[in-house]
Amino acid sequence: MKNIFLKTQYDADKRGHFKKYGGRYVPEMLIPALENLEKSYYEARKDPKFTQELMELFQNYSGRPTPLYFAKNFSEHLGGAKIFLKQEGLNHTGAHKINHCLGQALLALRMGKTRLIAETGAGQHGLATATVAAKFGMKCTVYMGKVDYERQRPNVFWMERLGAEVIPVMHGTQRLKDAVTATLQDWIANVDDTHYLLGSALGPHPYPSMVRDFQTIVGLEVKQQLKENYGINKPDVIIACVGGGSNAIGIFNPYLEDKNVRLIGVEAGGKGIGTVGNHAARLQKNPKVGVVEGYKSYFLQDKDGQVQNTHSISAGLDYAGIGPEHALLWEKKRVEYNYVVDKEVIEAFNLLARKEGIIAALESCHAVAYAMKLAPKLSSKKNIVINLSGRGDKDIFIVADALKDKKWKEFIKNKSREKN
Template sequence: MSNDLFNSFMTGPDENGRFGDFGGRFVSETLMPLILDLEAEYEKAKDDPTFWAEMDDLWKHYVGRPSPLYFASRITEELGGAKIYLKRDELNHTGAHKVNNVLGQIILARRMGKTRIIAETGAGQHGVATATVCAKFGLKCVVYMGAHDVQRQAPNVFRMRLLGAEVVPVTSGRGTLKDAMNDALRDWVTNVRDTFYCIGTVAGPHPYPAMVRDFQSIIGKEVRWQLAEQEGEGRLPDTVIAAIGGGSNAMGLFYPFLDDKEVNIIGVEAGGRGVDEKMEHCASLTGGRPGVLHGNRTYLLQDDDGQILEGYSISAGLDYPGIGPEHSWLHDTKRAQYVSITDKEALEAFQFSCAMEGIIPALEPSHALAHVMKIAGDLPKDHIIVMNMCGRGDKDVQTVARHLGFDMSDTEGRSAD
């Protein structure tokens, strides 16, 4: 791996950090010098071989990359159509794709002389990854997490604290990811001297959306050569599919294929209890409209007065009421298709993956798998779908058990009814 990856694809923000009408940098005067310093440091790092040498070494020996590209033979046979490959990023150290990006940001933070790292987290996977890398480098770590998510993602809260992080429950709003990001930004404004904000998704003010995407692009880069090895030189996937909250795992898979017009790109949002006027979902592109949140302009769930609504999803990692600005641009330019999957469909896909492949997925990629289940049977047998299995499901087993009516405290495994 080298910085050649980022010289290979020309799609990106303009000098103002905009993807068409989306993105930008809407921050307070206090934060602007920090943002500009970060942008300058990242631009310098992109052309520095020693930066990428350190990243390559850690990705390989600490994270465990490359993650496997696995042909899901039983799922393929059961669905009866396209060949299904799973990009196994749940096998990374910390159990998700998040560590790919965290490593890059914290190396930048160290280069900038920052000693205190703050982060927001929803499902806890970004928080765990941040706490993990901070422990490795001996940095102070503070993770903001919605109080509601602290309850439903208790195993990851315990992991973060074991790793030495301070976990701050956020009680404002509905106590979810949006509210955690609000409080993290307030912290950053207050502690500008020694603090680096490690954002977990392709959102926030420029340069975060492009920078996080660049670090996550290792996912799609690997898929290109892995599929060529398994299917023959020059073979590209016909379709790539990933779940989307803010959208970092999806952009990591999509970005290296944007210039390959023959590759279909599908992002799967959280449909919650159904995409309707009640807004009991987090499908920003399906049920939202453009606005400004957390330093960038993108599609958001909002009311008629422009007030941000509280999204809902069974998945703590998908219940963000917005989406990364590059996804908004891909949506409006029709380079990518975006769909939604309900809680019920995601739960069915969760169980399907367990039964058919012996892989317990997180609820996030269960949404992507649910869409694969909808479309694969109608596609020809030589059609190749690559889906990003972006997280493992140990963090979600309590949530799933509760929704399926099982009492985990009952050693007989009986229904809670």
Template sequence: MTDDPRSPQDPKGGDSTPIRGLDQLEGVALPDAQGHYGEYGGRYVPEMLAPALEELTEAYLYWRGQEDFQRDLRYLYENYSGRPTPLYFAKNLSESLGGAKIYLKQEGLGATGAHKINHALGQALLAERMGKKRIICETGAGQHGLASATVAARFGLPCTVYMGEVDVARQATNVFWMRQLGAKVVPVSEGTRTLKDAVNAAMKDWMWNVEETYFLLGSALGPHPYPMIVRDLQSVVGREVRLQLNQFEGRLPDYVVACVGGGSNAIGIFNEFLDKPEVKLVGVEAGGTGDAPGEHARRFLGGRPGVVEGYKSYFLQNDEGQVQPTHSISAGLDYAGIGPQHAWLRDRKRVEFTHALDHEVIHAFQLLAQKEGILAAMESSHALAHVIKLAPTLSKDEIVVVNLSGRGDKDIFIVAEYLDDPDWKQYCKNFAEGKL
């Protein structure tokens, strides 16, 4: 290492500390044995789930250290999903914003179009090693359900996807694809009929079928060990970014920006940089349409610590502790809780959290499409929306990496609806009336 680790004249020496693989995570301090990240996390579940979570913790800690498990996972990442995903220098976007160099981590180019495939493949492999006969999962936007249905097909396991009725209605395309992949999609009619109710329904299914079933949880949240498992399996994203950026620039990024719903893509790209304080980490929550309850999913604005769905973290809840409805243009960020490690990182000021409003998100989506020819998911467009504000305030030799956690194809209905596109509406009408 040189004195100035960011010296562009020293492309090889800028970033030379070793990169940890899945097998080298033992030394990572968090979480403790009971799954705590400081005061957050833990395992607050009905007793009948405790044995299954203990079994899962033990199995995971064993298998993540096994060479054959890592080899099989690497094979699937590289050949099934298409890893490593590219890190792309968005030259046009950077120049048009007139500030920092913007790099895009193109997770949307992997199988199923979003980063969810990373933890789905890892967990399916774990389910197979544990001898489980069935996969269940929850989904909000349907991306995690799609990834779970995909890996269930690949591993030959029956799959039941729980999805709130509201989400089933607004994400019909993903529901259709999940069923084509052979999964059973169960609409959940309880509560707010969205993601949190789907999580509850999946947990209840698990209570009934705890012996044979693997609950493939879709974000870095829920009871221990899920936040740890999902983080570890997603951390491949940040490791690749570090290697790739070192090849392009010979140094670490100045900023890493990711959207945060439950927090799986964010912790995945942040994890590699957590112990490098010179890298600023920014999480972007769903600002929705405004600050009033029910208009957004900003857990760090209207939320406070609580214990819901098996873990302690920040939740949007009323004065009495009832979980509150949320809103976001992106179904994947439309969730009242946030992964416990994010709550801890926020309190420690290691990650700065901000938000993007629905209209800023649409603008970011359009700008990227027009400048770079890339259609980003609504979720990822939140991260972009923040970068549009951030980049012009930085100098031209500073580097911002954005996690483009998913591609936008799935959002065609949402974007067209928001833009009130007459041609698209006419097409939908004609299609429904059988006039095509």
């Protein structure tokens, strides 16, 4: 059985501080719930039965281990380093999000909670939450910014089929951060029977550490698969997209102490990082520390600390903050944080589909796009692992729009004309 609870020098202290980042900046009414969650998380860490149960669910319910696939055509096309894809999109529900959802659902059950609530951006986390809620017979409410609610209709539809109530959030920028606020507010009101199943490695302690631990399985599998399937001791580079940072921290975590493995997080450059509101790249230009949504980290914010609008072609990266451990990893220069723009993401999406027959989520295509720039500069003896955090089925409308696909447009038009 794998131990997912690793220790690294970048871990949070007892109060959830990753040095100066993280912490628990919440109103008093949430403190008892967070203390309770922290307690059961620490107990679960020490309980082999918990890990065993989680591993069984990973294997039998989610389909882990997900493959580590050598993308030979893609690598040869780029002409440089060998590229391996960690196929998290082959998980049940289509993305890595199921990992921390299963972990948190087990914790919620341990705490005697009967209702799960979650925020979601792309809808992948909401979908995974609705899925585990259905599986464990719990009630479920998912909050989604109205902008995302509209552009990710397929996921909303599936969540509803799974029995979840999906509420579009009308306030603020109507995106992920506003969905977080709405979910926190629901939690404040219903803290007795409800667990807030937070969808990334951020928020108040213990979420950043807990979500990281449940995602660490990704990096652990990569380690084993590289060795057993390809005879590679360790990768030279690992690349992952970073919104809140859950998939990235999961694949990075087992390699944090090994300085020989270059770790790269890729942020959403949107339409370009020159203009506020056009991107979600928090760590590129004069990053600014703030305290928002219960944790201290870098946020896109103005002089007064007002959180700024963001944009990304991928709803899952369209977020103004970044998990606190990433803030520390950036400060310590352990992880490099770069960005790619929407246009490059679509190019990456197309190329990967054509060369490997893999339709990847637009979020994950950020990592692919960066690898396309990096791989040709490296020798063929070097190995790059990309965390392909999700599959792209959900993005059909956005990709069709971005490619200005005429037949698709016609199809939509005809569909809407059909009589009921």
